[in-house]
Amino acid sequence: MKPSNENRFEHEFIEDFEDGACIFEEGDTGRDLYIIQSGAVQIKKNTPKGPIEMAVFQKGDFFGDMALLQSLPRYASAYAKGNTKLLILKPGGFLMKIRRDPTFAFEMLQQLSFRVKMSNDRLLEVLRRNQLPMEEVQGILNLLGGGERP
Numbered sequence: 001m002k003p004s005n006e007n008r009f010e011h012e013f014i015e016d017f018e019d020g021a022c023i024f025e026e027g028d029t030g031r032d033l034y035i036i037q038s039g040a041v042q043i044k045k046n047t048p049k050g051p052i053e054m055a056v057f058q059k060g061d062f063f064g065d066m067a068l069l070q071s072l073p074r075y076a077s078a079y080a081k082g083n084t085k086l087l088i089l090k091p092g093g094f095l096m097k098i099r100r101d102p103t104f105a106f107e108m109l110q111q112l113s114f115r116v117k118m119s120n121d122r123l124l125e126v127l128r129r130n131q132l133p134m135e136e137v138q139g140i141l142n143l144l145g146g147g148e149r150p
Helices: 065-070 092-101 102-129 134-146
Strands: 012-017 022-024 033-045 053-059 077-089
Touching: 012 092, 077 092, 092 102, 102 134
Parallel strands: none
Antiparallel strands: 012 077, 022 077, 033 053, 033 077
């Protein structure tokens, strides 16, 4: 990882990462939001059976939103896939970006909504394949759709 001289504003800068470089690790307390300018990013979650790939994001995608919006430690780790250039927004820079470009917030909401739909579709497919009783499926969906929050 090498910082770039392309600093735009105090809370917003560009950073380059080489293939395989760790951008952040699961459990880190950083709250930066990342927008992929070039390359790709692989998101991996540790499980008792080893790490599992949760997603691969491409140019134009963002990640790091969960830590930013919820002020929680990083849920998973992020790794550069190929040489990758990221726009990094500090928490204060996120609000400034929304003020400068209100369509950014709308596009972010669209992408988050799409991610929730895809997660729901994947969950329903797993539940269907495992032929769980309908009451158990409904219980799981109730927890995800509006159960108690931490």
